Amino acid sequence: MPELSDWRGLPHAGVVHPGDTAQPRTGGWRTGVKPAVDLALCVNCLLCWLYCPDSAIRLDGTVLTGFDLDHCKGCEICAEVCPVDAIEMVDDVD
Amino acid sequence: MSTEALEAQILTGGQAVAEAMRQIDPDVVPAYPITPQTPMIQGYAAFVAQGRAHGELVDVESEHSAMSAAIGSALAGARTITATSSQGLALMAEVVYIAAAMRAPVVMAVGNRALSGPINIHCDHSDSMLIRDSGVVQLFAESAQEAYDLMVLAPRLAEHPDVLLPVLVCQDGFTITHSAEPVVLLDDDAVRGFVGEYRVPNALLDVANPTTQGPFAMPDYYFELRHQQLAAIQNALGVFDTLAREFEGVSGRRYRSLEPYRLDGAEHAIVCLGSSGGTVKDAVDTLRERGDPVGLLEVRSFRPFPEQQLREALLGLRRVSVLDRADSPGGAPPLFAEVAAARDGVDVELRSYVYGLGGRDLHPEDAEAIFHDEIVGRYLGLRGEACRA
Numbered sequence: 001m002p003e004l005s006d007w008r009g010l011p012h013a014g015v016v017h018p019g020d021t022a023q024p025r026t027g028g029w030r031t032g033v034k035p036a037v038d039l040a041l042c043v044n045c046l047l048c049w050l051y052c053p054d055s056a057i058r059l060d061g062t063v064l065t066g067f068d069l070d071h072c073k074g075c076e077i078c079a080e081v082c083p084v085d086a087i088e089m090v091d092d093v094d
Numbered sequence: 095m096s097t098e099a100l101e102a103q104i105l106t107g108g109q110a111v112a113e114a115m116r117q118i119d120p121d122v123v124p125a126y127p128i129t130p131q132t133p134m135i136q137g138y139a140a141f142v143a144q145g146r147a148h149g150e151l152v153d154v155e156s157e158h159s160a161m162s163a164a165i166g167s168a169l170a171g172a173r174t175i176t177a178t179s180s181q182g183l184a185l186m187a188e189v190v191y192i193a194a195a196m197r198a199p200v201v202m203a204v205g206n207r208a209l210s211g212p213i214n215i216h217c218d219h220s221d222s223m224l225i226r227d228s229g230v231v232q233l234f235a236e237s238a239q240e241a242y243d244l245m246v247l248a249p250r251l252a253e254h255p256d257v258l259l260p261v262l263v264c265q266d267g268f269t270i271t272h273s274a275e276p277v278v279l280l281d282d283d284a285v286r287g288f289v290g291e292y293r294v295p296n297a298l299l300d301v302a303n304p305t306t307q308g309p310f311a312m313p314d315y316y317f318e319l320r321h322q323q324l325a326a327i328q329n330a331l332g333v334f335d336t337l338a339r340e341f342e343g344v345s346g347r348r349y350r351s352l353e354p355y356r357l358d359g360a361e362h363a364i365v366c367l368g369s370s371g372g373t374v375k376d377a378v379d380t381l382r383e384r385g386d387p388v389g390l391l392e393v394r395s396f397r398p399f400p401e402q403q404l405r406e407a408l409l410g411l412r413r414v415s416v417l418d419r420a421d422s423p424g425g426a427p428p429l430f431a432e433v434a435a436a437r438d439g440v441d442v443e444l445r446s447y448v449y450g451l452g453g454r455d456l457h458p459e460d461a462e463a464i465f466h467d468e469i470v471g472r473y474l475g476l477r478g479e480a481c482r483a
Contacts, residue, residue, distance in 0.1 A: 005318070
């Protein structure tokens with residue numbers, strides 16, 4: 001848990017600036033499943049990247065490399081939109 | 095410019111606000127008509143039609159929309175003014191809280207009118223008091239001149255970097271909005287020079303520096319973000335005083351968040367808001383001629399409340415009568431509650447009166463009767479014995 005800012009340390013009116021949303025690790029809201037990709041099947045169409053509501057698809061340039069599990073909430077949209085079934089949801093156990 | 099050269103015109107408070115709006119020349123005016131606010135926007139709309147004012151007058155479908163549009167335009171970087179009364183302010187209320195939280199410096203001219211029900215169009219302060227705790231600055235004018243002057247001062251107060259909050263300029267419905275009296279307008283250039291350019295931090299339309307505004311806050315941050323608003327409105331007291339001095343340099347008229355009238359040597363003072371201040375001044379003058387040690391403490395800034403100044407003023411008094419033009423059924427009337435809190439530890443006798451609800455007049459004789467302790471109970475002029483708390 002990061003140390004919380006006092007009221008003077010918060011941005012004016014709580015305005016959110018670019019990059020600020022990296023800080024709350026919303027991946028903790030995920031329940032049950034997380035995405036896993038078979039890179040041998042992936043064709044790098046990047047539909048998952050386009051559809052992901054949390055910017056949780058990790059890329060190297062235009063090549064999919066994996067998932068940002070600090071922000072993925074396990075919504076399964078990436079698995080649903082993948083045209084080659086390279087993404088499947090697996091048990092989310094550490 | 096010479097302030098002496100300016101001649102008074104005969105204007106109503108509503109017309110005076112329209113003139114102030116013409117001179118300030120805001121970028122956006124989203125508004126919905128309601129009595130007794132109507133002459134403000136009607137007058138301003140005429141100026142726009144004549145090409146003498148250049149704001150975007152947005153005819154919205156309700157006051158809820160007016161306030162919502164006002165937030166958007168103010169935060170986008172456009173100087174924004176709106177105006178309303180009574181049920182209109184009630185419909186705005188939800189969004190007024192958000193305007194304060196998003197720190198949108200919207201100027202709001204209010205023609206105070208009783209809230210329904212029963213439905214009524216005349217003055218009391220129940221509409222302003224409905225948003226007492228919303229975090230907005232609330233200034234009360236005693237006359238059309240004051241409504242005009244405070245309107246000219248309001249954008250600077252709202253937009254000051256240490257404040258950045260909506261500012262209400264309240265004037266009593268009909269008593270001021272529709273009553274013609276001499277008003278000295280400033281020169282157009284003087285007003286433009288005084289209000290200056292509008293700048294807002296994090297302008298929504300600054301695409302080079304994109305922001306998300308008005309975000310969700312969980313229990314870990316909500317309390318701290320609310321406290322930012324509290325700090326901002328507390329800053330408004332000092333900023334008002336600084337701006338009032340600057341305004342005096344332009345107009346020759348000096349405003350204070352708490353205005354004492356003939357308080358020197360006074361033993362009994364009335365505390366009140368709005369046009370009743372003028373009525374009480376008449377009564378004070380009459381009684382002072384007879385040697386009665388009476389005076390007035392007129393609250394110009396109800397939010398933020400000048401608690402420290404009031405407390406200091408109470409120190410020399412024996413008795414204080416607080417006149418509220420709004421009631422709080424089941425609790426203390428709002429102005430009385432403030433004075434009682436400020437009085438803490440000061441040895442002064444405190445009386446509470448509620449008067450003038452739904453536009454019933456307050457006469458100088460009523461104020462004299464209060465000074466002479468001739469009023470039975472809290473409710474001035476109520477027919478029948480008041481029920482006891």
